Amino acid sequence: MQKGLLLVSHNTDPWIKRLPFIRRSSSVVSRKEINSEQRRSVSETRMSHHKSYRLVYFDAEGRGEYIRLIFHHFKTQFDDIRLTAAEWEKKKASAPFESLPILEMDNGKKVLGDSIAIARYLSKTLGEGFLGKTKLDAARGDMFVYATNDMFGSAMGVTYAKDETDKKEGMVKFEAAGKKYLKNIEKHLKASKSGFIVGEYMTWADIFVMYGIRVIEQFDAGLLKKQKTILHYYEKIRSQEGIREYVEEKWPTDLL
Numbered sequence: 580m581q582k583g584l585l586l587v588s589h590n591t592d593p594w595i596k597r598l599p600f601i602r603r604s605s606s607v608v609s610r611k612e613i614n615s616e617q618r619r620s621v622s623e624t625r626m627s628h629h630k631s632y633r634l635v636y637f638d639a640e641g642r643g644e645y646i647r648l649i650f651h652h653f654k655t656q657f658d659d660i661r662l663t664a665a666e667w668e669k670k671k672a673s674a675p676f677e678s679l680p681i682l683e684m685d686n687g688k689k690v691l692g693d694s695i696a697i698a699r700y701l702s703k704t705l706g707e708g709f710l711g712k713t714k715l716d717a718a719r720g721d722m723f724v725y726a727t728n729d730m731f732g733s734a735m736g737v738t739y740a741k742d743e744t745d746k747k748e749g750m751v752k753f754e755a756a757g758k759k760y761l762k763n764i765e766k767h768l769k770a771s772k773s774g775f776i777v778g779e780y781m782t783w784a785d786i787f788v789m790y791g792i793r794v795i796e797q798f799d800a801g802l803l804k805k806q807k808t809i810l811h812y813y814e815k816i817r818s819q820e821g822i823r824e825y826v827e828e829k830w831p832t833d834l835l
């Protein structure tokens with residue numbers, strides 16, 4: 580696997596370059612459009628909730644993307660705010676942990692930090708049983724969310740690499756983590772009767788695992804070759820309501 584070439588050839592992944600100097604997804608609105616709207620892009624999904632949600636992140640997928648997917652799945656309108664590096668520097672001190680993403684509600688009166696806390700809050704608020712319908716299903720859902728988050732950690736090692744040598748080392752670690760992750764996800768999918776990762780129904784864990792596969796596709800797509808079970812699942816979750824419309828436009832794939 581020629582990882583350097585692979586990275587160059589995949590231009591849709593915002594995690595690849597060091598934040599906030601990240602590449603943006605090819606399918607998000609153009610810089611000009613962003614300027615004209617003051618980088619404020621309102622989701623075009625149907626309004627199904629009366630709260631005003633403002634998701635603040637960079638102009639990238641990264642830790643903002645699974646939150647966007649939850650909004651889209653529940654067809655809930657939100658302001659998708661994408662900050663530049665300069666805008667973030669000004670806002671940083673006011674963020675709960677000086678990091679993005681943050682979720683602002685009620686005109687900024689309520690602010691949540693940490694992507695998993697935000698994803699959990701929205702899953703609880705927007706979807707009945709989306710965290711798991713029983714305590715055990717919820718704990719199993721957490722297990723997949725945290726395992727996916729650990730795998731994201733190794734992607735960060737590549738994103739934040741200091742130089743080419745560091746990036747190569749990061750890729751070696753990412754490849755090992757990605758392989759281990761896929762092996763275990765495959766094992767759980769083979770044991771699943773419904774095809775969802777937890778129980779008989781879709782949960783937030785499916786959003787994370789599907790996005791985990793997306794990240795592997797962006798960083799090291801070779802790992803997904805001949806992964807029949809994983810790719811079948813990837814297609815299944817990509818086809819779920821609300822998500823399908825979003826990913827068809829934003830995440831073109833050669834794998835399916």
Ligand SMILES: N[C@@H](CCC(=O)N[C@@H](CS)C(=O)NCC(=O)O)C(=O)O
Binds near residue numbers: 641678679680695
């Ligand atoms: N555990 C946090 C990690 C947040 C984090 O590391 N955010 C990065 C972007 S992915 C960030 O804010 N970087 C800019 C900075 O630290 O100034 C979460 O999941 O939200």
